[in-house]
Amino acid sequence: xxTIDEFIFFEKKPEALPLYEAVRDMILSEFxxxxxxxxxxxxxxxxxxGFAYVWLPSRSKIKERPELYVVLTFGLNRQEKHPRIMESVxxxxxxxxxxxxxQSVDEVDAQIKEWISEAYHFAKTK
Numbered sequence: 001x002x003t004i005d006e007f008i009f010f011e012k013k014p015e016a017l018p019l020y021e022a023v024r025d026m027i028l029s030e031f032x033x034x035x036x037x038x039x040x041x042x043x044x045x046x047x048x049x050g051f052a053y054v055w056l057p058s059r060s061k062i063k064e065r066p067e068l069y070v071v072l073t074f075g076l077n078r079q080e081k082h083p084r085i086m087e088s089v090x091x092x093x094x095x096x097x098x099x100x101x102x103q104s105v106d107e108v109d110a111q112i113k114e115w116i117s118e119a120y121h122f123a124k125t126k
Contacts, residue, residue, distance in 0.1 A: 005038035013056055019070045020054050022105040026113060027052060031120050042073075051075060051123035052116055054102075069103040072112070074119040084111065 002021070010017040020043065027034055027045050037044045042055040053073040057065065071086075079088050079096045084107075088098045098115070102108060 003038070006043065009038050009043060010056075013068075015068055016056060016070050018105055019068075019102050019108075022108040023052075023054055023070070023072055023102065023112075026108050027116060030113065030117070034120075047120060047124050049123040049126045051119040065101065066103040069101045072100045072102050074098055074100075074115055075122060076115070076118055077122050080115065082111075 002017075006017075006020070010020065024036065024043075024045075028036075031047070033047055035046045037046070042053045044050045045052040051074060055071050055073065057069065057071060074097075076096050076098060077094055079090065080098055081088075084100050085098050086101055088096055090096050100112070100115075102112075
């Protein structure tokens, strides 16, 4: 069930809400003691520390990106090189931030679940 904060977050792009809901529902059904926090620019999922974030793209159209999508960001202790990862950076040694475009609820699949599981467990060890 959505909170009022989640509805407000997607107020300008309500058609992206189902993409977020697919991510959120998967995370909340698979992992314990997850805190969901809605801020102005992102929705974060944390245990001890943040491990996954959903955010909307900027207002301007970016070449070669779909019309409708959300970005799923997650942190790992290693760099994941995969065609679905649009960008990965190492802001701190041994901490890699990855960005994945979710444009269909079907993309919240076993691969995403595997990455989020790894991120969830990595966040618990920080």
